[in-house]
Amino acid sequence: MKPVLELLNDNQVHKRVDMYKVLAIQFQLIEEELEEWLPSGKQLVYKNRIGWALTYLKKAKVIESPARASFRITELGHKVLTENPEVVDQNYLKKFEGFQDFINSTSDNTLLDNDISDIGSDESPQDLLDRAYKTISNTLADDLLIEVMNQSPDFFEKLVVDLLVSMGYGGSKIENSQVLGKSGDEGIDGVIKEDKLGFDKIYIQAKRWDTEKAVGRPELQKFVGALTGQGASKGAFITTASFTKEAKEYVSKQQACKIVLIDGKSLAALMVEHDLGVSVENTYLIKKIDTDFFNGE
Known part of the structure; x- marks a missing residue:
């Protein structure tokens, strides 16, 4: 997350779509990485991870969003860069009250707290869900073949x-x-x-x-x-x-x-x-902001 924060260090408002491009170049992502989709097929992996980095940083109040899909560094964010930690990850952000409030906002705060402590700095909640889904699907496929x-x-x-x-x-x-x-x-x-x-x-x-x-x-x-x-x-x-x-x-x-x-x-x-020999056990809906609604379209 530190490169995202450093990109905003100029005090300017940056649009998320522009940040995707700049960070992709900065990290020297190759074509395969730029075209890698989440297992759900809904979003590119690198955009998903940048998106969650922005979410975490905003929850910690080291950046703010003055307009939709636009971000700017805060005074607290400048203090973080001045401190110059080796990495800025979920564990680091737990020192900030805003991020702690984010952790505690879930109905199962102990579970979320443990999850954030355990996951790698490059994994977003969407990554975890997709990885869990892939594991469940692979296990089901193995069991199905045995049957x-x-x-x-x-x-x-x-x-x-x-x-x-x-x-x-x-x-x-x-x-x-x-x-x-x-x-x-x-x-x-x-x-x-x-x-x-x-x-x-x-x-x-x-x-x-x-x-x-x-x-x-x-x-x-x-x-x-x-x-x-x-x-x-x-x-x-x-x-x-x-x-x-x-x-x-x-x-x-x-x-x-x-x-x-x-x-x-x-x-x-x-x-x-194709639902042959299997049945649905649980269904989870992951929702996002409907930008068309807020644009009046």
Whole structure:
């Protein structure tokens, strides 16, 4: 937070949007860092962290906001820079009454106080929420894959067809899909219409393999042969395992047909995303100022 405070040391009013640009240059952020989004996809990471730094500094009353999204250093802020601490982070700001009031304003001030003490100086509350969400989602995906492995091969074949239907293939109608299973032709476990009119079909191969194993090129060659036998141009190979490098390279070189590979991790993530085999436990709404309301628009 110290660079943000130093930027305001000229006593001028700085707009937040301008501060984003100046600080990005000052920190020599590379293109990947400038384009990195929070897991929620709502805001760029570097802008989020600058925003929270401004919030913390304002709560500590070392800066003020004379106009919306604009900031200026206070006399207290000048005293901080004169003191020249090595870092200005949440722990440092706890020495100021305004920041203590901010901590104590929550209904669970002990929890917030501990959280602010424990987190790194470059992590905002949004970072923590997004990181917690990612951890919960990854754990759920792992548990989901374990549950899938406990089911029968027939269940798995139906699951992959249901997943594609939930993703919108077949016009989201189950009657536009078919599980072939043991009655299938030469390694085709299912077929689904690509759209509600059925102009094209997607053929499916489902392999419920040990998650520690990898599907190799020979299995993909068989699948390509099965697609050729059906006169098909599109296929999806879905497995609970992973794919070898050779298998991926082989698929990428196919010209006659397009094959999508979905491994165990991708399968679980898609199931979570499309609410297949999972249910919502809790919902949290994070709100922000509606600037259009205050602008009279």
